[in-house]
Amino acid sequence: MLACGTPDAVDRYRQAKQAAARTVLEAKTRVWEEFGEAMEEDYRSASKRFWQTVRRLRRGKQYSANTVYSAGGELLTSTEDIVGRWKKYFEDLLNPTDLPSNEEAEDGDSEVDSSITQAEVTEVVCKLLGGKAHRGG
Structure with missing residues (x-):
């Protein structure tokens, strides 16, 4: 799709994506139905295995x-x-533990003007807003 970029390629991509999503959904549904049937059978015939599975599912994934x-x-x-x-x-x-002392920090900052202007603040805020409306001041 990206290589061609034609409307026909885009349409084929969407159809393939939808077909894949349907297939995955059907497979998940089938697996859950089979799991439910197996759990029901375990409840009747192998209650220990049933309750082990229930406890494992309640705990969730443990990494x-x-x-x-x-x-x-x-x-x-x-x-x-x-x-x-x-x-x-x-x-x-x-x-x-290895922070610079106050004297070292002051010496290093002597060349840089640390005052911030209104224009600088406005510019940064405009960039943060990403083109959204803002109030001027």
Whole structure:
């Protein structure tokens, strides 16, 4: 469709997209019906399996991190090590220790005019609004 760009190509693309969506919907419906029938059968004949499935569905998807790299590049695999690494990472991120002193910050900013003009604010706000109406002042 993108290569041709003709109305006919666009129409064929839309039809193919709709056909694919219908096929996916039908497949999902069929799978859920089969799942329901299997669950009903399990309830009658294998209640333990039925309740295990119900508990699993109630919990939802559970994701776990299998590996994380340490600060030194070592691969960590145990849950305790991974949690410790995340703790250290966020402690370092939220509590930085190597901030410049006030004197260094003042020396570096001496060449830059830090006052902000009304025109600069208006320009930035107009860019943020993305062409939407705004009040002038």
